[in-house]
Amino acid sequence: MFKEYNPLDDKLFQVIDKDGKILAKKHMPDISDERVIQAFNDMLFARTADMMAVSYQRQGRMFTYPPNFGQEAISGGLAVVMRDQDWLVPAFRELGAWLAKGASLKEIFLYFMGYEDGTVFKDAKNITPIAVPIASQLLHAVGIGYAIKYRKLDSVVYAIVGDGGTSTGDFHEALNFAAVWDAPVVFIVQNNQFAISVPFKKQTRSINIAVKGIAYGMECIKVDGNDLFAMVKALQEAAKLAGEGKPVLIEALTYRRGAHTTSDDPTKYRTKEEEETWALADPIDRLRKYLVSKKLWNEDSEEALLAQFKKEIDRQFEEAENYPAYALDDVFKFHYADMPADLRRQQVEYEKFLQWKEARK
Numbered sequence: 103m104f105k106e107y108n109p110l111d112d113k114l115f116q117v118i119d120k121d122g123k124i125l126a127k128k129h130m131p132d133i134s135d136e137r138v139i140q141a142f143n144d145m146l147f148a149r150t151a152d153m154m155a156v157s158y159q160r161q162g163r164m165f166t167y168p169p170n171f172g173q174e175a176i177s178g179g180l181a182v183v184m185r186d187q188d189w190l191v192p193a194f195r196e197l198g199a200w201l202a203k204g205a206s207l208k209e210i211f212l213y214f215m216g217y218e219d220g221t222v223f224k225d226a227k228n229i230t231p232i233a234v235p236i237a238s239q240l241l242h243a244v245g246i247g248y249a250i251k252y253r254k255l256d257s258v259v260y261a262i263v264g265d266g267g268t269s270t271g272d273f274h275e276a277l278n279f280a281a282v283w284d285a286p287v288v289f290i291v292q293n294n295q296f297a298i299s300v301p302f303k304k305q306t307r308s309i310n311i312a313v314k315g316i317a318y319g320m321e322c323i324k325v326d327g328n329d330l331f332a333m334v335k336a337l338q339e340a341a342k343l344a345g346e347g348k349p350v351l352i353e354a355l356t357y358r359r360g361a362h363t364t365s366d367d368p369t370k371y372r373t374k375e376e377e378e379t380w381a382l383a384d385p386i387d388r389l390r391k392y393l394v395s396k397k398l399w400n401e402d403s404e405e406a407l408l409a410q411f412k413k414e415i416d417r418q419f420e421e422a423e424n425y426p427a428y429a430l431d432d433v434f435k436f437h438y439a440d441m442p443a444d445l446r447r448q449q450v451e452y453e454k455f456l457q458w459k460e461a462r463k
C-alpha cells in the first residue's frame with residue numbers, strides 16, 4: 103500500500119468517498135461492524151464535547167480551547183489501532199485520542215481552566231502531557247521509541263504534530279533521529295491546512311508533507327484524514343512497519359472547521375465558500391452515510407445518544423468547575439525544587455501586585 107501511494111505522485115489514500123461509498127474494497131481494514139459503530143460513537147462523543155467546550159468558554163467558564171471540529175477521524179483511527187502498551191505523544195488538538203488512552207474529560211477541562219492537575223492524566227496509560235510548544239513533543243517521542251527498542255519491548259509510539267509544526271527544526275531532527283536509530287515511531291501530521299492564520303501553501307514548497315519522509319529514508323504516505331477507514335488501514339500498516347524498526351510518516355489531510363482556538367476569528371483569513379466545500383467532506387457525516395447504507399445506524403438512536411452524551415459532558419464539566427481553587431502563587435512553585443533568586447523576585451513583585459489590587463477594592 104505504501105508503494106502504491108508514493109508521496110512523489112501526490113496520491114491521496116482513501117477508502118470511502120464523501121458519500122460513504124467504498125472506493126477500494128481491497129484497502130478496507132480488517133475491522134468488525136461493532137468496532138466501526140463504536141468508533142462512530144467515540145467520534146460523535148468527541149465532537150459533542152468539543153462543541154460544548156467552545157460553549158463553556160464563551161460563557162466565561164473556561165480560559166481557552168482549541169476545537170477539534172472536522173478532525174475527528176484522525177483521533178478516531180488512533181483509538182482503533184492503539185494498544186494499551188503503545189505510547190501516545192500528542193500536541194494539543196487530539197481530544198478523541200486522549201480519551202481513548204484513558205484521560206478523563208474532567209482532566210481535559212481542568213487543563214483548559216489553567217489547573218496544573220489537568221496536565222496529569224492519572225488513569226491514562228502511556229501518554230505524555232498535552233504539548234503546546236509546537237513540535238517539541240516529537241523529540242520526546244523518538245526518545246521513548248529508542249528506549250522501547252533498547253529494552254526490546256512490544257510497543258509503538260504515535261507522535262502527533264500539526265502542519266505548522268513541520269516547519270520547526272524539532273520536526274526534522276525527530277524524523278532523522280527516528281530513521282537513523284530505527285525507532286518504532288509513527289509520526290502523524292494533522293494537516294488541517296492552517297497554522298493559526300497561515301495557510302498550508304505558505305508553509306512549504308514541497309508538493310505535500312508526506313514526501314519529506316523520503317529524504318529521511320522513511321516509509322511515508324498521504325492519507326485522507328477525514329476517512330476513518332483510510333486512517334485505520336494506514337495506521338495498522340504503519341504500526342507493523344514501526345514494530346520492525348521502520349519509522350513511518352503519515353500526513354493526514356483534513357480541515358480545521360473551527361477556529362484555531364476560542365481566541366481566534368477565522369473569518370478574517372478564509373472564505374465561507376472554502377469552509378462550505380470542506381464541510382462536504384466532514385468525517386462524521388461520511389461515516390454516518392456508510393453506516394446508514396449498511397443499515398447499521400439510524401437517526402433516532404443518534405438523538406437519544408446525543409442527549410446521553412450531553413448529560414455526561416455537563417457532569418464532568420461541573421466536576422471540573424467545582425474543583426478546589428488553586429492559589430495563583432502556585433505557578434512559581436512547579437519548576438524548581440529550590441527557587442532561584444530571579445524567580446523569587448518575580449514572586450515578590452506579584453505579591454505586591456495582589457496587595458495593590460486588594461487595596462483598590
Ligand SMILES: Cc1ncc(C[n+]2csc(CCOP(=O)(O)OP(=O)(O)O)c2C)c(N)n1
Binds near residue numbers: 264
Ligand atoms: C514553539 C512555538 N511557537 C509558536 C507557538 C504559537 N502557536 C500556537 S499554535 C500555533 C500554530 C500551530 O499550527 P499547526 O502546527 O498547524 O497545528 P494546529 O494548530 O493547526 O493544530 C502556533 C504558531 C507555540 N505554541 N510554540
Ligand SMILES: [Mg+2]
Binds near residue numbers: 294
Ligand atoms: Mg494546522
